[in-house]
Amino acid sequence: MWIPILAAALAGLAVAWPTTTTTTPTTTALNFQPSGGLGTNSTPPFYHPLSDFDFQSLNLALNQQLLELDLFHFGLAKFTVQDFQDVQIFEADRFLIQFLADQKVSHATLLSNMIGEQAANQCTYQFPFQAVREFINFSQQIAAIGESGILGFIEHLNSRAAAQLLAQTLTASSREQMIFRQYEGLFPVPVDFQTAITQSMMWTMLAPFIISCPAGNPVIEFQNFPGLNVVNNPDPTPFINTSTPDNNTDPAITHNRSIPLSFPGRQVNLTWELPGQAIGPNSSFVTNTTAGAPQFVAWISQLNTTYTVLDNIVNQTGTTIQPNGTVFGNGSSAVVNATMFIAITDEDIFVTPFNISMINAHIVAGPAVYQAG
Numbered sequence: 001m002w003i004p005i006l007a008a009a010l011a012g013l014a015v016a017w018p019t020t021t022t023t024t025p026t027t028t029a030l031n032f033q034p035s036g037g038l039g040t041n042s043t044p045p046f047y048h049p050l051s052d053f054d055f056q057s058l059n060l061a062l063n064q065q066l067l068e069l070d071l072f073h074f075g076l077a078k079f080t081v082q083d084f085q086d087v088q089i090f091e092a093d094r095f096l097i098q099f100l101a102d103q104k105v106s107h108a109t110l111l112s113n114m115i116g117e118q119a120a121n122q123c124t125y126q127f128p129f130q131a132v133r134e135f136i137n138f139s140q141q142i143a144a145i146g147e148s149g150i151l152g153f154i155e156h157l158n159s160r161a162a163a164q165l166l167a168q169t170l171t172a173s174s175r176e177q178m179i180f181r182q183y184e185g186l187f188p189v190p191v192d193f194q195t196a197i198t199q200s201m202m203w204t205m206l207a208p209f210i211i212s213c214p215a216g217n218p219v220i221e222f223q224n225f226p227g228l229n230v231v232n233n234p235d236p237t238p239f240i241n242t243s244t245p246d247n248n249t250d251p252a253i254t255h256n257r258s259i260p261l262s263f264p265g266r267q268v269n270l271t272w273e274l275p276g277q278a279i280g281p282n283s284s285f286v287t288n289t290t291a292g293a294p295q296f297v298a299w300i301s302q303l304n305t306t307y308t309v310l311d312n313i314v315n316q317t318g319t320t321i322q323p324n325g326t327v328f329g330n331g332s333s334a335v336v337n338a339t340m341f342i343a344i345t346d347e348d349i350f351v352t353p354f355n356i357s358m359i360n361a362h363i364v365a366g367p368a369v370y371q372a373g
Helices: 052-078 081-086 091-115 132-156 160-183 199-209 353-362
Strands: 210-212 228-230 267-272 296-301 304-309 311-314 317-321 339-345 363-371
Touching (some): 081 091, 091 160, 132 160, 132 199, 132 339, 132 353, 199 210, 199 353, 199 363, 267 339, 267 363, 304 317, 353 363
Antiparallel strands (some): 228 267, 296 339
16 A cells, blocks of 8 residues: 655655656755765655656565565564574564564555555565574575665666665665574674675565565566576574584674685585576566576675586586685675575676676576575
8 A cells, every 4th residue: 555655755746757858957056065966956856766667676675675574574473482582582582573574664665655556565475484593594585685686776776866765775674684694693794795686686586485466566577587596505594502602503793603604615506497487476477588508607795796617517407616705805805705696697797786787688597595604
C-alpha cells in the first residue's frame, strides 16, 4: 500500500517520469557555494523515478526490503527462546533483530512512496535454514546482497533526489550485516570497501527465495542468470564454544578468528545450471545468458573484479583456485574477503565498480555468495 510520507516533498507530485526535459530550472546564486555540483540550485527536489531505469531499480530495492522484513519476522517466529539461547543469543539480541525488522518497514514505506501507486506489496517467500545460526548467516548474506546491489546502481539513477533518500536508507541497512556477523562470531567489518554488483546479479540471487507475489506487483525486468552453486562454500554456521582464545564462534563484539573460513590456494568446487530454468515468483521468470563458453571465475569484492581460470570442466561442473592479492597492500583490502560474490564468465573483461554492469553480457552462471570470511 502507498502510505504518504515526506508530505512537503512528496504529496501531490506525479509519479510518471518525463521522457524529455522541456524547461531549464531557475538557478539562484548561493553565497559561499563552489561552482558545479548536481541539484544545488533552488529547484525543489523530486523524490520519484525520472526514468524506467530509476523505476526498475527502486522496484528491485523495494522487493529486497520486503523480503528482509519477512525474513527477520520469520526467523524470530520459527525458533524458540531456548533455540536462541543455546547459541548465546539472548532477549536483548532478539530485540535488536525485531528492531531491524521495524527498520525494514520504514525503508519499504519510503521506497513505496517514491515509486507511488505502482509500488510492490509483500510476496510469499521460502528460506533455506533449519537452525538459528543458519538463519543468522542467511540474514547477513541477504543483507550483503541488498547493500551491494544498491551500491551498484545508486550513482546511475537519473533522480538524484531519490538517490539521496536511498543513500540514507543504505547507510542504515549496511549496519545489519555487521550485526549478524557479530551474532555468528565473525569479524564484524573485515573489508575496507563494500562491494558493488549489478541489478541483474542482485535479482538472480533473490529470485529463488520468492514463491509468489500479488498480481498487481510490477514485473522486475532485470536478467536472471543461470544458477551457480559453490559445492564447498566455507561454512560459518557450526557453533563452537571453546575456551581457546579466538577459536570460538559465540556472539561477540569481535573475534580475531585465528582459523579462517577460507584461504588463498583453496580449491573451490562449482556446479551450475543451464539457461532456461523457471525461477522466481510463480516460476514466471526464465534464466538466460548471452555469454559464450565458460572459461573464468570472476571474484567480485571491494574495488576489484579478479579472475581465475575455470578448470576441470565436465558438463556443468568445474573447479578453480581461490586467488591471493590485495587492493592496497593491507589484509583488510584482500580481493577475497568477507561475504562476497563469484560468477562464471566467458571472458576476463576488465571492469570497475562504476561500470560493473559491463560484465553482465559475459556471465555464464551466477553470481553466488562466497562466504570467504
